[in-house]
Amino acid sequence: MQKILIEGGHKLNGQVRISGAKNSAVALLPASILANSPVTIEGLPNISDVQLLSDLLEEIGGDVSWDGQTIMINPEKMVDMPLPNGKVKKLRASYYFMGAMLGKFNKAVIGLPGGCFLGPRPIDQHIKGFEALGAEVTNEQGAIYLRAKELRGARIYLDVVSVGATINIMLAAVRAKGKTVIENAAKEPEIIDVATLLTNMGAKIKGVGTDVIRIEGVPELHGCRHTIIPDRIEAGTYAIAAAAQGKEVIIDNVITNHLEALLAKLREMGVRVEESDEQLLIAPRNTLKSVDIKTLVYPGFPTDLQQPFTALLTKAENTGVVTDTIYSARLKHIDELRRMNAAIKVEGGSAIVSGPTKLQGAKVKASDLRAGAALIVAGLMADGITEITGVDHIDRGYQRITEKLGDLGANIWREEMDEVEITQFQNL
Numbered sequence: 001m002q003k004i005l006i007e008g009g010h011k012l013n014g015q016v017r018i019s020g021a022k023n024s025a026v027a028l029l030p031a032s033i034l035a036n037s038p039v040t041i042e043g044l045p046n047i048s049d050v051q052l053l054s055d056l057l058e059e060i061g062g063d064v065s066w067d068g069q070t071i072m073i074n075p076e077k078m079v080d081m082p083l084p085n086g087k088v089k090k091l092r093a094s095y096y097f098m099g100a101m102l103g104k105f106n107k108a109v110i111g112l113p114g115g116c117f118l119g120p121r122p123i124d125q126h127i128k129g130f131e132a133l134g135a136e137v138t139n140e141q142g143a144i145y146l147r148a149k150e151l152r153g154a155r156i157y158l159d160v161v162s163v164g165a166t167i168n169i170m171l172a173a174v175r176a177k178g179k180t181v182i183e184n185a186a187k188e189p190e191i192i193d194v195a196t197l198l199t200n201m202g203a204k205i206k207g208v209g210t211d212v213i214r215i216e217g218v219p220e221l222h223g224c225r226h227t228i229i230p231d232r233i234e235a236g237t238y239a240i241a242a243a244a245q246g247k248e249v250i251i252d253n254v255i256t257n258h259l260e261a262l263l264a265k266l267r268e269m270g271v272r273v274e275e276s277d278e279q280l281l282i283a284p285r286n287t288l289k290s291v292d293i294k295t296l297v298y299p300g301f302p303t304d305l306q307q308p309f310t311a312l313l314t315k316a317e318n319t320g321v322v323t324d325t326i327y328s329a330r331l332k333h334i335d336e337l338r339r340m341n342a343a344i345k346v347e348g349g350s351a352i353v354s355g356p357t358k359l360q361g362a363k364v365k366a367s368d369l370r371a372g373a374a375l376i377v378a379g380l381m382a383d384g385i386t387e388i389t390g391v392d393h394i395d396r397g398y399q400r401i402t403e404k405l406g407d408l409g410a411n412i413w414r415e416e417m418d419e420v421e422i423t424q425f426q427n428l
């Protein structure tokens, strides 16, 4: 087990290249199950979530090979094997095996997903969609059983705008008989990326990127080649780190439109932000002004950037209010930031950050992926050494984060934890 150490105070300068999008990758890999010939996906991030899904594809009989960041998946020998537990529990996106296996085999047995604990994360809208398509869905001892004689297109209104439910229903509906309409669908760029892959496989999908998606089911889907979009959350994290502790940082391989809500807030704070074709330049001024943020579904401010942004606000003058309307309990980073001297109060579900405060290095624990990103941003700004445990969470979503920040000039490294530290960590 490793920990990350950061000696704060070093300015970030230079260029960082963004990897493929985690939240696309984790849906694109299961989507390959639906094809009847090899699917090649280029530009995948080297993160543990992707490795786990690649292993799961092999568990059900997929022939998987890697060449750098490119995966080739031959789904021809895949079978409808139950995946009740094991790796499925280690990440959220294993739920996409439900939609993909239901679409391919008319049945699936998948354990309840894991992923970051952000408060309750129900999957009732996924199940509502599968049932509307004709599946019988039961929960037996922590695993979801899905069975259908045949899938039939349906009109499905999502009661909550959900990324996962939108993609999962799309995965099942592309092979259903007839027409499916998903109303109140989510519009995140990763949904468009998955729909692009499915369309290249022969699916008929219209309206992605709007809140009504129309799908005409087809009897078969074939293999294809696809290049993943860049990770807007990784890019946003580096933009926040650059605003917090940068001189001039260029973020390369980014679709800047995907980050408009964040960039608007950085500009309001007084950060110089320049956008060009596939790059962003971030250069903070000496003082930053506080702003309020409220997370919303895309294109609003992303919940996945709320935690690192909260760390940035500790450096800004006056008071900023952070409200997460997607996950109101996504606040576990706050206590850890307080250990580092941050002045943050939680009132009525919002975090009220007063600044500027000089953060102090401390021993802190990443309770989830973006809490980890928040602590790294804080560690870059802090006086002295910050020691972050819970690194497994960070490695779920950030490829080579210590190397990338090191190349920008941060003093950041990993160390193996000794047995005493591991025991202390596990008892926290």
Ligand SMILES: CC(=O)N[C@H]1[C@@H](OP(=O)(O)OP(=O)(O)OC[C@H]2O[C@@H](n3ccc(=O)[nH]c3=O)[C@H](O)[C@@H]2O)O[C@H](CO)[C@@H](O)[C@@H]1O
Pocket (backbone or CB within 6 Å): 023, 026, 092, 093, 120, 121, 122, 123, 124, 125, 126, 127, 160, 161, 162, 163, 164, 165, 186, 303, 304, 326, 327
């Ligand atoms: C693997 C992946 O892509 N993860 C992302 C995905 O998670 P995920 O797909 O799990 O998130 P959703 O968009 O589904 O969740 C949005 C909101 O809807 C609620 N909800 C969701 C489904 C459901 O059946 N019932 C229900 O009530 C959730 O509790 C949450 O409050 O979108 C989140 C919101 O942008 C991001 O934080 C995650 O990084």
Ligand SMILES: C=C(OP(=O)(O)O)C(=O)O
Pocket (backbone or CB within 6 Å): 022, 091, 092, 093, 114, 115, 116, 304, 369, 370, 397
């Ligand atoms: C919450 C996240 O991931 P997951 O849904 O995979 O847990 C995230 O990427 O911030």
